[in-house]
Amino acid sequence: MPELPEVESIRRSLSPNIIGQKLQGYKINDHRTNRFNTKNPKINESLLGISRKGKLLIFDFEEYSIIFHLGMSGRIQVNDKKNKHTRASFYFDKDQVNFDDIRRFGFINIINSELKNNYLKKIGPDVLNITKEQSRMVINKSKKSKSLIKDYILNQKYMSGIGNIYANEILFASRIHPKTKVNTLNNNNWKDFFNNTKRIMHLAVKNNGTTLSDMTYFLPYGEFGSNQNFLKIYSKINCFNCEHIIDKIYINQRATYFCRKCQKLKN
Numbered sequence: 001m002p003e004l005p006e007v008e009s010i011r012r013s014l015s016p017n018i019i020g021q022k023l024q025g026y027k028i029n030d031h032r033t034n035r036f037n038t039k040n041p042k043i044n045e046s047l048l049g050i051s052r053k054g055k056l057l058i059f060d061f062e063e064y065s066i067i068f069h070l071g072m073s074g075r076i077q078v079n080d081k082k083n084k085h086t087r088a089s090f091y092f093d094k095d096q097v098n099f100d101d102i103r104r105f106g107f108i109n110i111i112n113s114e115l116k117n118n119y120l121k122k123i124g125p126d127v128l129n130i131t132k133e134q135s136r137m138v139i140n141k142s143k144k145s146k147s148l149i150k151d152y153i154l155n156q157k158y159m160s161g162i163g164n165i166y167a168n169e170i171l172f173a174s175r176i177h178p179k180t181k182v183n184t185l186n187n188n189n190w191k192d193f194f195n196n197t198k199r200i201m202h203l204a205v206k207n208n209g210t211t212l213s214d215m216t217y218f219l220p221y222g223e224f225g226s227n228q229n230f231l232k233i234y235s236k237i238n239c240f241n242c243e244h245i246i247d248k249i250y251i252n253q254r255a256t257y258f259c260r261k262c263q264k265l266k267n
């Protein structure tokens with residue numbers, strides 16, 4: 001959390017209001033949030049656009065980009081009062097954009113525009129915009145890997161945007177057991193996987209993301225997402241398809257839900 005749909009919802013909420021405004025100044029309050037910046041450039045430019053790759057939110061200026069990784073609990077708040085979790089504030093002409101992060105796994109990276117593309121190349125294709133050719137490359141790489149599918153899709157190196165909640169949802173929809181070794185998946189499994197990924201991510205973006213009962217995620221102007229009402233396996237008790245009791249295990253310390261009847265382990 002937040003994953004692709006939440007970051008995309010934040011992007012869509014901010015864009016019409018903040019793009020075009022000039023950044024008058026900013027303040028990073030927390031050295032941990034600032035851990036990847038060697039210096040803090042003076043940015044005195046208009047915001048040209050807000051983009052996204054995977055879970056990264058990117059403010060694009062002429063000479064600089066500000067990359068936000070929201071980590072586990074980061075959020076972007078517009079014109080909200082500074083609180084003890086406010087790690088950075090950006091002062092635009094009309095609006096103040098705060099980066100709040102309770103658990104401090106998130107970070108802000110301010111980089112020269114010329115370095116942005118190289119930086120973004122280090123993460124895999126965005127699963128909402130992945131092309132046929134890129135997905136074929138993901139499949140080819142998987143043939144040489146013995147990783148578990150759940151680890152593989154959470155590793156932002158191969159593809160980007162999927163986090164723990166949507167990984168559970170996508171594997172359930174694709175009837176793939178989360179402990180399946182990726183080199184045993186066939187082309188039909190992958191076809192299902194990519195189709196379900198796009199469908200589930202589109203729906204979640206339409207619903208403004210998932211706000212769980214911990215209220216960690218909400219939108220920049222305070223609204224909640226509604227995709228929690230559409231989850232089929234994450235934190236559920238009974239299977240949506242067959243009503244069998246859902247198993248909960250931990251893979252790499254991440255809560256993993258599956259139905260042993262609908263998602264059979266083949267290997």
Ligand SMILES: [Zn+2]
Nearest residue numbers: 239242259262
């Ligand atoms: Zn089931």
